[in-house]
Amino acid sequence: MADKQESKRGPEVKPRNWLVPVILLTLREWNSYGYELMERATAFGFEAMNPGTLYRTLRQMEKEGIVESTWETSKGGPARRMYTITDAGEAYLDFWAKALEQYQRNMDTFFKLYTGRSLRPEENDNKEE
Amino acid sequence: MADKQESKRGPEVKPRNWLVPVILLTLREWNSYGYELMERATAFGFEAMNPGTLYRTLRQMEKEGIVESTWETSKGGPARRMYTITDAGEAYLDFWAKALEQYQRNMDTFFKLYTGRSLRPEENDNKEE
């Protein structure tokens, strides 16, 4: 029963594009760059963020116009691509917040049904509405 | 800025595999079949479920051993593939519930930062660690 699939190790729950709002939220408070955002994301709920995904996401976000970047070479070490949130980005973040609220309500519904098993007075395995 | 991308119409928030726990939760209460589960899912928070995704998901779930199916031809109309949750399925649902709780906490963090902008005493757009 369920061997090669992921049913054993536990499900993947992260919503799609979850990285996007986390990045936007961070950039709304301070400008940042990939390497730092990785730690931030990790602290947030992603265990083991991998660089590839993060950097690609940032590039995509810039292509969409919700963030902008410039090279910063002043500090020691390799150059950093510093990111800034745009107006469109802030608006997009608001969209995300609304969508996440909706999603939170769905989760509430889920948990009500999950925890309170006997919300419906049916028998066991038949249903008539 | 952000034209061909989805930044305009709003983000896609549904978590991955969200259909799976919804189906399991429903089947825990009564046996059901694809067509009916589609309506259930729609009522739950998916607008415009498309049949393809749902039926494919059900097949996959059966392959993983978390549901089982038998043909039901007794009722009028086309035959229905009736699904039943297995023991592994119930266990898997519990996994999901735990994962969703964790995820709910992450969302709380997100909203705290989103709503309460001034949790951090930084200036506006620079940060040094």
Next chain:
DNA sequence: CGTGTCTATGTGTAGAATGCACATACGATG
């Protein structure tokens, strides 16, 4: 100088999830 380490940014590729369009088939009704 050469070698290694930490910081920092990327690419290549493959697999999974999912939306959209389309196909099939049964039963009832006119």
Next chain:
DNA sequence: CATCGTATGTGCATTCTACACATAGACACG
């Protein structure tokens, strides 16, 4: 028999993302 509502499914393309690997600057150390 044509058509509608129910019911299940496939093909194809896109998107997301995990994993592995590549590149490169700065700095320390012998």
